[in-house]
Amino acid sequence: MSQQEDDLRSLAKIMDMLRGISLILVVANIYWFCQSFIGGWRFHSETMKVLGNLNEAGGLFNNPWNAKWWALLLLALSCFGTKGVKNEKIKWVHIWLFLSIGSVLFFLNWWILSLGWTVIYIVTTATGFVCLLLGGVWMSRLLKNNMMDDRFNDENESFQQETRLMENEYSINLPTRFYYKRRWNKGWINVVNPFRASIVLGTPGSGKSYAVVNNFIKQMIEKGYSAYIYDFKSV
Incomplete structure (x- = not known):
């Protein structure tokens, strides 16, 4: 258990690091393309030198999208490695x-730069990043919880059963309840021609008499059947 907890903590640190790098790329993108607005601070020349080296090495700032695509990739990886509680x-x-x-x-806010609206570019980029972060985290949590909702594969092992009541003067109709498509449904077992013989199989104590035989006898009496009942118990 201790090893598993250590692995989870290590994974959480990696996810935090990826998210942090993603945020740094977004900030670097804003800084590069909005120099006229935020370029007057003390370490501007040193910052531009570092960003220039990154641009020469990977072309991150050749256009407004390169750094954003890398930021989105790292953000997606960090979201799908995040654990959390599902919000209903x-x-x-x-x-x-x-x-x-x-x-x-x-x-889709690159055109704002050509108009010189740097503040609007900063606000839209930051807001878009936050929306993508929230959407990614929620998607990750919802997918993980959905995959854990059916641990025993009940959904794939369920099937549609008869829900119509098919009744005639001789029929025996047993109400049922079955699970299908993530909900419980009401159905019927319709023995429309009991003269063709019926058999009930089950282990001792499984409820054959209570669930089936007693209902058969009750409905047969109600419909005026004549019956010969022989209950044989083998030792």
């Missing part, structure tokens, strides 16, 4: 809404 109020529609808004604000 969060649905897929909320996730897709935040991801859509985040993508538009984060990637």
Whole structure:
């Protein structure tokens, strides 16, 4: 257990590091393309020298999207390695809404730079990044919880059963309850022609008499059957 806890802590640190690098790339993108607005601080020349070296090595700032794509990749990796508690109020529609808004604000705001609206570029980029972060974290939590909801594969082992009541003057109809498509459903076992013989199999004490035989006898009496009942117990 101690080794597992250490592994989880190490994984959490790696995810935090990836998210931190993603945030640094976003900040670097803003700094590079908004120099006219934030370029007057004390260490501007040193910062631009570092960013210039990064740009020469990987072309991160050749256009407004390169650094953002790398930031999105690292952000996605950090989100899918994050554990958390599922929020019942969060649905897929909320996730897709935040991801859509985040993508538009984060990637489709390059034209703002040509107009010189650096403050709006900073706000839209930061807001888009936060929306993508929230959408990614929620998606990760929802996917992980959905995969753990059916540990014993009950969903794939369930199937549609008869839900219609098919009744005639001779039929025996037994009410049932079955699980299908993540909910309990009411159904019927319809013995529409009991004269063709019926057999009930089950281990001793499994409830054959209570669930089936007693209902058969009750409904047969109600419908005016004549019956010969022989209960044989083998030793």
